[in-house]
Amino acid sequence: MIHLRRLRSRARWPAVAAVAAVAAVAAVGVGAVPGTSSAASAGAPAAATSGADGTARATDRTDTEPLTVRLTSLSPSSVPKSGPLRMAGTVTNDSTEPWQAINVQAFVSRTPMTTADELAAAAATPYDADVGARLQTPHGFVTIGDLAPGQSTTFKLRVPRSELPIPEKPGVYWVGAHALGANATGRDNLADGRARTFIPLYRPKKTRVPVALVLPFRESVQRTGAGALRDPAHWQQLLGPGGRLGRLLGIAESAGPAALTLAVDPAVLDAVTTEIGGAVDPGVPHGSGASQTASSSSGAGTTKTKRPDAAAASIGKDWLNRFNTLTDRTRVLGLGYADPDLAALARLAPKLLTESYTLGAQRFKAHSVSADPAAVPADGHLPSSALAKLGGSTVVLLDDRAAPGARVRWRTSAGQPLVVADANAARGGPGPGPATTALALRQRIVAEAALRGLSGSPAPLVVDLPAGWDPGAGWQRSGFFSAMAKLPWLQLTGLDRSTPNLPIRKSLVYPSSRANAEINARLVTAAEGVSAAAQTYADALAKPGGVADSYTRLALQGTSYHARTHETTALAATLELGGAIKSRLAGIRVVGSTFVTLSGGSGSFVVTLVNNLRLPVRIGLRAQTGTPNLKITTPRTVLLQPLQRTTVKLSATATDIGVRQVQLVPVTRSGTPVGTPITFSIRSSQVSSLIWGVMGVGATLLVVMILRRALKRGLHRENRTA
DSSP, rough: OOOOOOOOOOOSSSHHHHHHHHHHHHSSSOOOTTTSSSBBSOOOOOOOOOOOHHHEEEEEOOOSSSSEEEEEEEESOOOSSEEEEEEEEEEEEEESSSSSEEEEEEOSSOOOOSSSSHHHHHHHHHHOOOEEOOOOOSSEEEEEEETTTTTTEEEEEEGGGGOOOOOOOEEEEEEEEEEEEEETTBSSSSSSEEEEEEEEEEOOEEEEEEEEEEEEEEOOOOOOOOOOOOOOOHHHHHSTSSSHHHHHHHHHHHHSSOOOOEEEEEHHHHHHHHHHHOOOOOTOTTTSSSSSOOOTTTTEEOOOOOOOHHHHHHHHHHHHHHHOOOOTTTTEEEEEEEETHHHHHHOHHHHHHHHHHHHHHHHHHHTTTTOOEEEETSSOOOOOHHHGGGTTTTTEEEETSSSSSOOOEHHHTTOOOOOOOOOOGGOOOOOOSTTTTHHHHHHHHHHHHHHHHHHHHSSSSEEOOOOOOOTTTTTHHHTHHHHHOOTTEEEEEOOOOOOOOEEEOOOOOOOHHHHHHOOHHHHHHHHHHHHHHHHHHHHHBOOOOOOOOHHHHHHHHHGGGGGGGGGHHHHHHHHHHHHHHHHHHTEEEEEOSEEEEEEESSEEEEEEEEOSSSSEEEEEEEESSSTEEEEEOOOOOOEOOHHHHHHHHEEESSSSSSOOOOOOOOEEEEEEEBBBBBEEEEEOOOOOHHHHHHHHHHHHHHHHHHHHHHHHHHHHHHHHHO
């Protein structure tokens, strides 16, 4: 898009022609002559500007500017008492037309902001608002020449304190730079690009403002049902020097001995371990099906597990080694595994919430990281009802919108230590540039710290940096921590571990907008189903190892804060994982005849137990007859090796005659149904008993007949004798 930012009138009178000539000279010269013109406005464009002849000159402004100005360094980070203020940055021509004779000119404000509310309002002002005046001093500008479309260049400004019109009044001031150039329509006094930030002036004699920064090592970890990272190339990029996690680790290391606090999702550490050594989630035994190909429901397609290449393994190993070195001297707040949506799980699945912290603690121990359990919701809010579902020693870190007031440290109604962070400080700097680059965020933090010192508050400034914070490509030039360390009135400190008798915060603010943002109940239910199926699977295995925990960790992906932005794919992936486990369990089955006949009141028959898994299982059988008149005796458990089948002899006893339907169900050692059952019929008859009864009656009749005949013969003989 061509930025036709101003429509200039052609010179029609000699006087106007003279003005045009002056403008032309300025356009090809080294810049405006210092002190020869009044200070230009820092920004708000009028509907028309006034020419040298007093006539109105129309302008056509767009919402964006053709020249993009970015500050890359500002030193010192507060108004110097003496010496220069150094500014450096870049200018990029983002239009489709060339710009010539570009000057970069510093600007500052003269009236201090003295309250946090004023600073918050200033951060929200439009990018082209009138917030200060350009410097008309020898060192207040620099010429950078011409820029073709898409071309960039750097600039540096070194302004002595004597040329800064900032009074020695404590507070926060605006500071920044404007780029002014000429295009095909000419040149005017309006900024063609600008960058701005805050700079404090604070000179206490003795006091120091404590500032506690919490750096977030959080990232969406998505794995297939096989335990493989869905996008290993993405993780290689994340962990490298130019990736977000690589930059975050670098900036944390740059703090040196200064105290910091880290908020860490242990799933991130597991992902790095996977990137180093293989694609299967730690804890899933090979042969369980976890090493097979799994389909990705997030649109990544089919992912086959494989060992990462040497470059990826090297990057991951280097990152993890450096991280472990950092945590040896830094306090770690341990999040629940996979960074779960705390509010949703506390309400819908408290047991799964507890499991996330239990699994998280196990993984931190496996990575040799000492971590305190912590609830650090990504949006800074948590309902009061969720507190009772968290452990009593869990550190709760919320922002001051959830717990308004001046106090920073509390105890929750459930007894946990509660720390309140400054939400505004974490929002970063004003536009038009990105708000949370290392430089923009640093200047917002030191400005908030200075205002806290001015207010006389003894409470530390706690800043929980944004959950997905990326310091930006220029973080090394920003001097994020080194600049803070040079401020004699600021002290970096960790979160206080002591638990004195703090007042109890009885209620928390939890807006409906936060409740509406929680992951939906279907996701939570699906994750619970996976966890239950995983436990059944583990019970069936002869050597379960950590398979249940591993699959539960995979299920927790679907309950993560990150799943809020892709609930549909997260639900599909969770359901797929549950289906995969159930499919494997279906490979444990019992087969046999569909009809069994008992020749008497009892008898025996055989069935076959089948294990189609590549792992040994220990399985029992449970007979469901539906009647107390038929009992079937089954063995306790049978050990089946991988891909093995074996026959099992069962005995049956019937106390009546008839045909009964029976179901034989494979069960785990704990009696949980598993696998594929068989249904068959048993015919029971009392034929043998009947025969013996008939024979007994016949024998009795025979004896009676013999006795009767003998008796008759005896009587007949007596009669003849007589």
